[in-house]
Amino acid sequence: QVRLVESGGGLVQAGGSLRLSCAASGSIFSISVMGWSRQAPGKQREMVAVTRGGVTDYAESVKGRFTISRDKNTVYLQMNSLKPEDTAVYYCNMKMPGSNYYWGQGTQVTVSS
Secondary structure, three states: OEEEEEEOOEEEEOOOOEEEEEEEEEOOOOOOEEEEEEEOOOOOOEEEEEEEOOEEEEOHHHOOOEEEEEEOOEEEEEEOOOOHHHOEEEEEEEEOOOOOEEEOOOEEEEEEO
C-alpha cells in the first residue's frame, strides 16, 4: 500500500509564496514520476508541475513562478508570485514503473487579492 501525504497549504496574499511538500511512503520500490495537480472550484483538475527522470515540466500558467523538486520519496512545489487564480486544492501524485498513479488527499491553497 502506498500513501501520499501533502502539507504546506494555506492562505496567502497575492504576490506571496508557499511551499508544498508531499511525502510518499509504503510499498515503494521505484518512483518514475512525481508531480502536482490542482483543482479549482467548478473546474477540471489540471497538471501543474511534474518531475520525471530529472526532467521537469510545468503548466504554462505557472512557468517562471513555480518550481518542482524532489528528494528521494518527497516532492516539493515552491510557489512564488502567487495570484488569486492559483487558488485551488493541490494534489500530489506519484507513479512507479508499471503502476497506476497514486494521489494524495489534497491541500488547500487560497490566494487573496
